[in-house]
Amino acid sequence: MKFVSLINGKIAKSKDASVVLNVFDYMQVIVLDVIVKTAFDIDVIDVSKGDKDETLLLLNKLMANNDASVTHFIYALPFVKHILNPLVNYVLPNGRKFDAFLRQTVERKIKEIKEQKVQSSQHSSSGESRRVSNEKVIDILVRKYLEGEITLDLIYANSLATLIAGYDTTSLASTYVLWAIAKHPGIQEKLRIDIQLHGTESEYLEMVLKENLRLFPVTANFLMRSPSEDIIVGGRYKILKHSIVTYNYADVHHNAEYWPDPMRFDPERFAPGKTYDKMTFVPFGAGHRVCIGYRLAIKELKLIVTHILRNYRLELVTPQQMERKVKSYFNSQPSESVKVRFCSLASQNGSPLKISSTV
């Protein structure tokens, strides 16, 4: 993993084979690298630049200033384009830069897929099925555009939606889990041993990740539904048709009725054989509009934790207690920077632990 070489580079310059990192900054770089490849099939992030990467800086500005929501709105609702486009072009410089980036990427993809089509018509059908299994989000969207099913604006809207939905969420979830692992050395040791035996297939890793998503749900209230007719819930509450109902994750995930001693980080709650009401643990939502990226997010989290624990012992620097606040885009973030000391295991043991499998 590129991230490990980046940290190792920093550790090589240190006197005590360790380095203190602002975890969220680095998680953003890793996750952005994955999501840009997934959404756009391009390798733009130079991880060696860490949090100084230009695309990363641009995207961070887009998210922080809400430029992305305006840009997304324009792509998703082309009829407001004439009113809002000047805003993106002249008032939101990040929106303009991002628009240019997106257009170049899509143009390149259209050209590439057209060329592939010509080639595959000249070759056997087995080549075609190999291409489909490697398809990224952008490939699917461009193919649908070339087949006349969607417009260019819908390609932009969906690519940006994938980016927005997958970027902040997964970087925050990985920041929370690294904080929890650093905070609980006993859990960290048990997890490292299980990872040594089972790699990303570790059952204990699954338990730690679930407990992390329970205690620190990333989304604050991003589960909204609107009934198409009046309904009575639980025999008591009448919800009028077309009203908007949101689900407060923290209220349910931290409710002692469902989760005894709710603020304690205890992965054993999710040990095999333990049961819980499915609607009391919904970090990725539920039902028809459940998060489409949850498998990718879990794979990313597993890989990040596995690679880090294989190479480093984590010591918590700040904060000693996790306080969260709601940030833009419906997400919750630590109210203080999460700083963790990464201590090289190679310098203690001679070589990093082996991972028995990867996802």
Ligand code: HEM
């Ligand atoms: C830890 C990481 C993540 C968390 C906690 C998370 C959480 C959520 C939640 C709670 C929802 C609302 C679901 C509902 O209304 O029932 C959602 C929707 C969505 N997520 Fe995620 N997500 C994560 C990662 C990702 C990734 C990596 C992607 C894309 C690659 C993604 C794409 C989406 C999309 C497109 C939607 C809207 C789905 C729809 O409305 O049909 N998410 N996510």
